[in-house]
Amino acid sequence: MVMGRPRSFCTDKALDEAMEVFWRHGYDGATLAMLTKAMGIKPPSLYAAFGSKEGLLKAALDRYAERRAEHMRYVLAGATARDVAERFLSSIAESHTDPANPPGCLLVQGGLACGAGSENIPFELASRRAQTETELRERFVRAKRDGDLAEDGDPAALARFLSTVASGMGVLASSGADREALREVARVSLGAFPPSHGVADEPG
Amino acid sequence: MVMGRPRSFCTDKALDEAMEVFWRHGYDGATLAMLTKAMGIKPPSLYAAFGSKEGLLKAALDRYAERRAEHMRYVLAGATARDVAERFLSSIAESHTDPANPPGCLLVQGGLACGAGSENIPFELASRRAQTETELRERFVRAKRDGDLAEDGDPAALARFLSTVASGMGVLASSGADREALREVARVSLGAFPPSHGVADEPG
DNA sequence: CAGCTTTTGTATCGAGTGGTAGATAAGTCA
DNA sequence: TGACTTATCTACCACTCGATACAAAAGCTG
Numbered sequence: 001m002v003m004g005r006p007r008s009f010c011t012d013k014a015l016d017e018a019m020e021v022f023w024r025h026g027y028d029g030a031t032l033a034m035l036t037k038a039m040g041i042k043p044p045s046l047y048a049a050f051g052s053k054e055g056l057l058k059a060a061l062d063r064y065a066e067r068r069a070e071h072m073r074y075v076l077a078g079a080t081a082r083d084v085a086e087r088f089l090s091s092i093a094e095s096h097t098d099p100a101n102p103p104g105c106l107l108v109q110g111g112l113a114c115g116a117g118s119e120n121i122p123f124e125l126a127s128r129r130a131q132t133e134t135e136l137r138e139r140f141v142r143a144k145r146d147g148d149l150a151e152d153g154d155p156a157a158l159a160r161f162l163s164t165v166a167s168g169m170g171v172l173a174s175s176g177a178d179r180e181a182l183r184e185v186a187r188v189s190l191g192a193f194p195p196s197h198g199v200a201d202e203p204g
Numbered sequence: 205m206v207m208g209r210p211r212s213f214c215t216d217k218a219l220d221e222a223m224e225v226f227w228r229h230g231y232d233g234a235t236l237a238m239l240t241k242a243m244g245i246k247p248p249s250l251y252a253a254f255g256s257k258e259g260l261l262k263a264a265l266d267r268y269a270e271r272r273a274e275h276m277r278y279v280l281a282g283a284t285a286r287d288v289a290e291r292f293l294s295s296i297a298e299s300h301t302d303p304a305n306p307p308g309c310l311l312v313q314g315g316l317a318c319g320a321g322s323e324n325i326p327f328e329l330a331s332r333r334a335q336t337e338t339e340l341r342e343r344f345v346r347a348k349r350d351g352d353l354a355e356d357g358d359p360a361a362l363a364r365f366l367s368t369v370a371s372g373m374g375v376l377a378s379s380g381a382d383r384e385a386l387r388e389v390a391r392v393s394l395g396a397f398p399p400s401h402g403v404a405d406e407p408g
Numbered sequence: 409c410a411g412c413t414t415t416t417g418t419a420t421c422g423a424g425t426g427g428t429a430g431a432t433a434a435g436t437c438a
Numbered sequence: 439t440g441a442c443t444t445a446t447c448t449a450c451c452a453c454t455c456g457a458t459a460c461a462a463a464a465g466c467t468g
Binding site: 023026029030031034109110111113115116118122129130154157160161163165167170172175176184185187188192193 | 227228229230232233234235238308312313314315316317318319320322326327330333334358361362364365367368369370371372373374375376378379380385388389391392393394395396397398
Binding site: 032117 | 456458
């Protein structure tokens with residue numbers, strides 16, 4: 001089997017650069033010129049590798065999801081429901097103000113509203129945001145079964161609340177709020193969380 | 205003084221239509237073709253009246269602010285800090301899912317990230333969002349002075365928390381969440397609010 | 409080497425972008 | 439009525455958009 005000319009750029013590195021452009025300018029605001037310049041490649045190479053601008057975004061979102069996966073593993077490993085909430089919010093305060101990335105969250109910055117021809121982009125981003133909420137909800141369902149979430153705690157409502165606060169923190173960060181401001185929001189938000197009790201909180 | 209040919213369209217009606225387009229598609233996603241079609245006028249009329257696309261957005265934002273002003277008057281008229289928070293969140297759950305408007309909040313949907321040439325749009329929107337937070341903060345400062353906010357309640361932190369939740373609810377609504385979902389988020393969020401005490405809560 | 413496959417760069421496509429020039433229409437005032 | 443002012447319409451500007459045709463280049467196989 002003949003191999004053909006080998007690719008001259010690293011797909012993952014190129015995706016990291018594309019991710020940053022989408023993150024900073026949104027899907028509609030990110031032009032092919034910006035993307036190809038940041039990725040260090042020409043349009044035909046981009047289209048050969050990713051198919052289309054939308055295909056490139058999805059590949060970048062997949063890579064973003066990989067990064068967040070280990071993140072969420074740490075969050076979900078919290079001992080109690082409240083501990084999970086605390087890990088979730090405080091780690092978001094850090095990541096959304098990480099100077100290594102554009103401020104905020106790619107899944108929010110990417111585009112809540114798009115122009116004609118890219119109406120499905122907001123849906124794509126929303127479905128990826130929803131996944132985090134689902135992970136939290138399932139964790140809280142388990143927490144309730146295990147007794148480390150209060151009896152009157154609603155797993156679905158709490159997961160949606162945390163996910164909503166996370167989105168709001170993304171908006172806040174994108175307006176230039178500093179890390180301390182986000183930490184404060186996280187701290188206040190935790191006040192809405194029912195205190196854990198049961199096995200995980202019992203002394204000894 | 206000579207008057208000249210009178211304007212053939214109603215500025216406010218045209219702004220309402222433009223507002224809806226910006227709301228649904230964002231600043232970058234809203235094209236002149238969409239805007240002029242919705243407003244029922246031709247480009248030269250638009251430019252004569254509003255100067256530029258950005259000028260049109262600012263005029264639409266001013267109109268949006270007028271609408272919200274009476275809204276906020278009701279919110280800030282709450283008897284206690286907690287009552288203000290409750291009014292704020294529940295009215296947002298309603299307004300962000302009002303079928304008469306696109307879902308979410310114009311100040312969020314309008315554009316968190318924009319393309320080259322409209323980098324100042326996100327700042328413009330952020331500064332308008334910040335105004336709501338300021339109004340809440342000032343109300344809570346007064347509440348603390350009047351004794352209807354707990355001693356350990358931080359007016360700035362609480363205002364920022366509410367503003368953040370409101371932005372998050374905007375994101376949630378724009379992903380298609382229904383009114384009941386937003387009401388639930390509002391209900392959970394209120395749990396983060398310190399219970400009011402003092403004169404306003406005293407019996408009698 | 410020749411032959412094949414795939415990638416790369418140049419140069420460009422048609423469509424759509426925000427914005428405008430210039431003529432015409434519709435009013436008011438003398 | 440006719441001069442004056444302003445708004446509106448048609449047509450179009452230069453430019454950028456996402457995407458691609460085509461040929462040269464770079465690798466492997468025989």
